[in-house]
Amino acid sequence: xxxxxxxxxxxxxxxxxxxxxxxxxxxxxxxxxxxxxxxxxxxxxxxxxxxxxxxxxxxxxxxxxxxxxxxxxxxxxxxxxxxxxxxxxxxxxxxxxxxxxxxxxxxxxxxxxxxxxxxxxxxxxxxxxxxxxxxxxxxxxxxxxxxxxxxxxxxxxxxxxxxxxxxxxxxxxxxxxxxxxxxxxxxxxxxxxxxxxxxxxxxxxxxxxxxxxxxxxxxxxxxxxxxxxxxxxxxxxxxxxxxxxxxxxxxxxxxxxxxxxxxxxxxxxxxxxxxxxxxxxxxxxxxxxx
Amino acid sequence: xxxxxxxxxxxxxxxxxxxxxxxxxxxxxxxxxxxxxxxxxxxxxxxxxxxxxxxxxxxxxxxxxxxxxxxxxxxxxxxxxxxxxxxxxxxxxxxxxxxxxxxxxxxxxxxxxxxxxxxxxxxxxxxxxxxxxxxxxxxxxxxxxxxxxxxxxxxxxxxxxxxxxxxxxxxxxxxxxxxxxxxxxxxxxxxxxxxxxxxxxxxxxxxxxxxxxxxxxxxxxxxxxxxx
Numbered sequence: 001x002x003x004x005x006x007x008x009x010x011x012x013x014x015x016x017x018x019x020x021x022x023x024x025x026x027x028x029x030x031x032x033x034x035x036x037x038x039x040x041x042x043x044x045x046x047x048x049x050x051x052x053x054x055x056x057x058x059x060x061x062x063x064x065x066x067x068x069x070x071x072x073x074x075x076x077x078x079x080x081x082x083x084x085x086x087x088x089x090x091x092x093x094x095x096x097x098x099x100x101x102x103x104x105x106x107x108x109x110x111x112x113x114x115x116x117x118x119x120x121x122x123x124x125x126x127x128x129x130x131x132x133x134x135x136x137x138x139x140x141x142x143x144x145x146x147x148x149x150x151x152x153x154x155x156x157x158x159x160x161x162x163x164x165x166x167x168x169x170x171x172x173x174x175x176x177x178x179x180x181x182x183x184x185x186x187x188x189x190x191x192x193x194x195x196x197x198x199x200x201x202x203x204x205x206x207x208x209x210x211x212x213x214x215x216x217x218x219x220x221x222x223x224x225x226x227x228x229x230x231x232x233x234x235x236x237x238x239x240x241x242x243x244x245x246x247x248x249x250x251x252x253x254x255x256x257x258x259x260x261x262x263x264x265x266x267x268x269x270x271x272x273x274x275x276x277x278x279x280x281x282x283x284x285x286x287x288x289x290x
Numbered sequence: 291x292x293x294x295x296x297x298x299x300x301x302x303x304x305x306x307x308x309x310x311x312x313x314x315x316x317x318x319x320x321x322x323x324x325x326x327x328x329x330x331x332x333x334x335x336x337x338x339x340x341x342x343x344x345x346x347x348x349x350x351x352x353x354x355x356x357x358x359x360x361x362x363x364x365x366x367x368x369x370x371x372x373x374x375x376x377x378x379x380x381x382x383x384x385x386x387x388x389x390x391x392x393x394x395x396x397x398x399x400x401x402x403x404x405x406x407x408x409x410x411x412x413x414x415x416x417x418x419x420x421x422x423x424x425x426x427x428x429x430x431x432x433x434x435x436x437x438x439x440x441x442x443x444x445x446x447x448x449x450x451x452x453x454x455x456x457x458x459x460x461x462x463x464x465x466x467x468x469x470x471x472x473x474x475x476x477x478x479x480x481x482x483x484x485x486x487x488x489x490x491x492x493x494x495x496x497x498x499x500x501x502x503x504x505x506x507x508x509x510x511x512x513x514x515x516x517x518x
Contacts, residue, residue: 238345258493262404
């Protein structure tokens with residue numbers, strides 16, 4: 001694995017200061033979540049993912065001022081289809097207003113005779129929302145050991161993991177195909193020659209992969225309910241693709257495009273570019289005109 | 291049994307076998323969408339484009355995706371028919387119109403509904419990725435016995451066609467919403483966005499929280515602050 005100075009020790013220290021050691025204490029009527037949701041390693045990995053992809057300077061300042069606050073966790077039980085044994089959970093960082101929905105998939109796509117099953121909970125989405133106090137009645141607070149978390153974050157601050165050669169080969173085709181589609185719709189000429197893309201590292205807790213096309217000037221996100229390393233994802237086209245033209249679809253604030261679902265904020269793009277270009281892997285694709 | 295009787299017997303047995311085979315292999319109707327050039331075909335494509343199918347990010351259940359499709363339709367309709375007091379339609383929809391296709395295509399290719407726009411000659415169009423995914427969904431839907439894919443595509447087309455015939459039969463689950471936290475809101479949803487990390491949806495939009503089922507089909511719906 002390539003070591004890159006990414007997460008600063010100082011910020012790691014602030015996160016640790018915010019999460020002190022204790023134990024899981026369930027409020028009287030709260031359901032105890034699945035052990036996998038309150039497992040220390042899982043929580044650390046989720047926090048690591050949030051740090052790389054979602055938290056910013058304001059969050060760190062807010063967390064520092066708040067002092068030691070636990071992560072709140074609960075099991076969720078949405079109505080599912082018959083035969084679907086998927087499990088859902090939620091993590092809440094009330095001080096930051098950050099909510100993380102997680103899913104451990106376990107169902108069959110009958111039409112494809114394909115089993116969608118995860119061996120662990122993965123992040124479905126991260127959102128920002130105010131946290132009503134009543135929510136804490138349903139959540140279980142989880143405190144983690146400060147020294148353990150500090151060691152975890154520090155020793156892994158630059159660790160990156162990339163797909164294996166087989167998956168990279170599929171991704172090369174998929175990225176190229178998406179760029180070909182994209183340039184059918186824009187007035188700009190198809191960039192000639194080799195195409196340079198930057199692939200972000202994989203996350204252990206999210207079925208998504210971001211790619212920045214330097215020559216195409218586009219951000220592409222591949223995501224799925226299945227693990228992206230599963231060949232069925234690609235064989236049956238069960239991968240969701242979102243593409244953003246970074247010259248046309250970036251605003252500082254969604255205030256500039258209220259009501260539209262077409263834009264990313266500059267903060268979001270900045271974090272994606274950091275992961276793709278600084279931490280990521282540079283890949284050269286064949287020309288699009290071929 | 292003479293030769294003729296034997297032949298008749300074999301023929302009868304053969305016919306019974308064929309009949310049994312036909313009964314065991316039912317014919318399923320093909321799942322189709324109305325043409326993209328039709329108003330209801332275009333609307334159906336939007337509903338499908340904005341919601342997850344099995345195996346895709348955000349998939350929860352068939353009911354969840356159907357609920358999301360219905361609420362997206364309500365957002366579009368509310369931008370025409372339920373502009374709240376104190377607001378102008380153009381603030382919600384970037385356009386002034388009675389035509390739902392204008393609401394969908396407002397703002398161009400990266401407008402209110404990403405990927406859905408009007409060409410220079412006014413023809414509603416979609417970016418290439420939309421039919422690419424739709425083709426894959428239809429192929430899966432038409433494999434074997436109808437399942438989630440077929441029912442969801444049929445549902446989207448049914449909702450869309452019914453809308454142009456006479457409106458929306460199903461209720462808007464957000465119609466009665468009056469508060470989000472301490473903020474008085476108009477009720478009804480007026481925008482949707484992929485449920486991801488952003489501080490604020492912009493304008494006077496207010497994210498509808500999970501406690502009010504504000505997240506459906508991987509989308510976060512938003513209502514509006516009440517204006518006096």
